[in-house]
Amino acid sequence: MSMQMHLPLIMTMPNDITVQTWIKLARAFGKAMSDIEQALQDNELPPLSWYDVLLELERVKGKGMRQFELETALLLKQYSVSRLVEKIEKDGCLQRVASKEDGRGKRLHITDKGRALRQKMWLIYGPKIEDTVGQKLSQTQCQELGMLLGKLSNSPS
Numbered sequence: 001m002s003m004q005m006h007l008p009l010i011m012t013m014p015n016d017i018t019v020q021t022w023i024k025l026a027r028a029f030g031k032a033m034s035d036i037e038q039a040l041q042d043n044e045l046p047p048l049s050w051y052d053v054l055l056e057l058e059r060v061k062g063k064g065m066r067q068f069e070l071e072t073a074l075l076l077k078q079y080s081v082s083r084l085v086e087k088i089e090k091d092g093c094l095q096r097v098a099s100k101e102d103g104r105g106k107r108l109h110i111t112d113k114g115r116a117l118r119q120k121m122w123l124i125y126g127p128k129i130e131d132t133v134g135q136k137l138s139q140t141q142c143q144e145l146g147m148l149l150g151k152l153s154n155s156p157s
Contacts, residue, residue: 036128051121
């Protein structure tokens with residue numbers, strides 16, 4: 001039995017410039033994330049994923065979020081979010097509250113401890129963003145890069 005790959009009839013391969021751009025994008029993202037994670041660790045703070053969860057919960061004010069809404073906002077798989085939420089809840093930075101809509105489901109709410117932790121993390125994360133982007137690109141370049149990255153993610157902002 002032969003193993004055949006089923007490829008589209010018309011397949012466009014990237015040119016060298018596209019490949020080099022992809023490599024630079026991947027390396028820049030990887031280095032930035034590694035630097036940020038290291039800075040958080042050096043300051044005895046949790047990983048950046050905690051910040052993302054706490055920020056999303058803080059953005060919705062007192063409404064809270066269902067876990068599936070958080071998964072959508074973070075673009076993470078259900079099992080990853082479940083484990084992450086469990087750790088953050090165990091640390092007292094979020095709580096599950098019975099949903100007013102149906103009484104069975106739970107909404108995730110940030111706690112005061114979670115708000116304080118997110119703010120403390122921002123004191124490390126914010127300057128790393130500035131070091132990584134703001135110190136290397138002009139504001140015009142930042143806007144242009146944002147526009148280009150928006151095209152790649154099919155997002156206007």
